[in-house]
Each structure stands twice: as C-alpha cells, then as structure tokens.
Ligand SMILES: Nc1ncnc2c1ncn2[C@@H]1O[C@H](COP(=O)(O)OP(=O)(O)OP(=O)(O)O)[C@@H](O)[C@H]1O
C-alpha cells in the first residue's frame with residue numbers, strides 16, 4: 001500500500017490522524033504539506049499527545065525546530081516557513097533527524113528541499129468545505145507499514 005486518503009471533518013479528526021501516525025510510525029521522517037491553516041500543527045499536536053507530551057505544542061515559527069524528549073524517543077517538530085535558505089538547516093543540526101529512533105515532523109518541507117533527509121511518509125492536507133482532506137503517501141518500507149496500520153484503524157483511537 002503506497003497511498004491513503006480520508007476526510008477530516010473537524011480539528012479533532014486531524015489530531016486523531018496524528019495520533020494514529022504516532023502509533024504506526026515510531027521513527028522516521030514525516031513531511032507535512034498544505035497551505036497556511038491546513039492543519040499541519042494540529043496533526044503534530046495530536047501525534048505528540050499520543051507520544052505522551054502534555055505541555056503546549058506550538059509551531060516553532062521563529063526557532064524553526066522544537067525537540068520533544070518522549071518516552072519512546074526524540075521527536076523533532078520543524079516549521080520551515082521562515083527558512084531563508086535550505087543550507088541554514090545545517091546550523092540547526094539537520095543530521096540528527098536521520099539518527100536511529102528519531103521521529104521528525106516537518107511543516108513546509110519544500111523550503112528545505114535538497115538538504116532534508118529522505119521522507120518515509122508525506123501527508124498532504126487541503127481545505128474541503130469546513131473540514132480538511134488528508135492524502136498520505138508512503139516512500140519507504142516503514143512508511144508502507146505505517147499506511148497499512150493507518151488504513152486498518154485510524155478511526156479507532158481509544159487512548160486519546
Ligand atoms: N479537519 C479540520 N477541520 C476544520 N478545522 C481544522 C481541521 N484541522 C485543523 N483545523 C483548524 O485549522 C486551523 C489551523 O490549523 P493549524 O495551525 O494546525 O494549521 P497549519 O497547517 O499548521 O498552518 P501554518 O501553515 O500556518 O502553520 C486551526 O484553527 C485548527 O483547529
């Protein structure tokens with residue numbers, strides 16, 4: 001399975017998709033595509049809640065990267081909207097993103113083109129009426145495994 005799509009009728013559904021991805025992919029690189037306000041940070045918040053993060057989750061708009069030390073390993077949330085040049089990522093420690101056991105969630109990955117590590121899963125969020133549409137693509141073996149899990153049970157997220 002290499003792609004999956006679904007409707008997200010409200011922000012809770014977007015967070016549930018994030019929580020489902022948290023359970024389906026423990027480490028790797030997730031690219032989050034979508035216009036301003038598409039729901040990328042909402043998805044990240046749902047994912048981090050499922051990983052046991054209880055504090056505030058805001059987009060690192062100015063610092064570009066926010067690390068979370070979770071019980072199941074490091075998660076890095078990047079928001080590259082304000083990245084001037086992809087080369088700046090080297091100063092932010094981009095090589096840490098591809099270390100074993102690390103999960104990287106990247107908003108506006110287009111801005112880091114050529115410097116970011118290979119992506120396992122790309123999530124595309126778009127406006128659809130008052131809600132959103134999600135389209136998820138897998139680009140690796142772990143990514144494909146995550147998609148199977150997502151397809152099997154994303155509506156059933158009993159622990160959030
Ligand atoms: N499925 C949904 N249906 C309706 N509203 C949603 C949905 N998902 C998220 N939202 C709402 O959309 C708004 C913007 O969400 P969010 O900040 O996550 O977007 P973003 O893609 O991170 O934007 P930016 O590019 O500015 O960082 C929030 O108010 C959020 O609650």
Ligand SMILES: [Mg+2]
Pocket residue numbers: 040041042059079107
């Ligand atoms: Mg955001």
